[in-house]
Amino acid sequence: MSGTAGRAARAPAAGAAPAASAVPAAPASASARRVFGHPAAGPLGALAVGAAAAAYLYRTDPHQPGHLLPRCPFNWATGLLCPVCGATRMAYDLLHADPVRAFHDNALLLLCTPFLLAVAGRWAALGLRGRRWRPVLGARASVAVAVLLVAWAVLRNVY
Template sequence: MTSLTFHRLRAVAGRPAAAPLASLVAGAVGAAYLWGTDPHEHGHWLPRCPLNWATGLLCPACGATRMLYDLMHGDLTAAFHDNRLLLLASPVGLYLYGRWVFEGLRGRAYHPRLHKYGQVAVLATALAWGIARNAV
């Protein structure tokens, strides 16, 4: 029995598929809580960005919770206002997440690879976005 066959048998038994399934359940619970909790108002249990809490600066992902809330309630303009770059990049993240879940539930591993120049581009874009958000 090759290691690949053994890996597939183990996947069918449910071990690797547990992570995507747990991720879906956690996401559904989080979405249910966010649906009824307006992050634009104070007095909720939603976490605050650690960078924003410590420095008062906006990180590249600040506004993501508000953006998701606005998207769930059909307000695309407010979601764009909360975090433009993250909203425009979210289809890529959703595709990668969906592919990981799909392959995991089928018992396969999915490990997308990003070349080092791609990693530099992503980090440089995030850094530039973080600087631009705080400069304006």
Template sequence: MSTEESWGPAESAGPTRASVRTRTVRKAAIGLGTGAAAAVYLWHTDPHQPGQLLIPCPFKWATGLLCPVCGGTRMAYDLMHGDVVTAFHDNAVLLTLAGPAVAYAVGRWLAAGLGGRVYRPRLSARGNAVALGIAAVWMVARNLVG
């Protein structure tokens, strides 16, 4: 009996641990490089000053209202420069809730990928409702308060 007959075709077994690790390292390196380039650009570009070459929020452009993530670029700039109080003022919910949630998900993905496992985060219907509810309440509150 040949190895192929006893184990089955290699492509039906799914990705190997080594290929998952390689893919994870490659994606993490691309993400880290892109993030570092964006951080270097943002470090030298003050988004609090008008006339900077930054992508404007399409929702604010179309409606004149702040979306749930408006202020995220200013928040990142302030955090890079060590001004946590101003970063909190720029977008409190993004800083306190979304930042740690994204860090947790990326950490889980990286740990699983380096361990040779595929991590596919899934958000339940209740989780979606909570996330959308927080975003909606935050958007309404920050536009009413100003």
């Protein structure tokens, strides 16, 4: 069809409700944009999710089978330990004040925990002040982290 006949065929009939795609989405309210767009929304959301996960993990022993915690996909596929395998068990042990067992579960991650907490604290502090912070690793730092993780994975699987 061409010309006006084609346009008439596509036009809705008089009194018919417009198609769902023709209805514009409701604009987000200014208060919702203010709350969810605030720089503190990310760190506070991460804190809330982390607190909920810690509350669940405190009552769930990942050392024992029969719980809802997922298995590491890398370990499931290969049978090898990835660099963060044992992180859930380590967190459980730290929640129950057992640093020796936590060290046994994942020593590298346990040693990096103070640094990770400092990064999370800075992210939260700047967010609460209304400033966004997006840390960027340089090329050398990215390579160093990758080499460290690969070396740790090899070391964990050899010994």
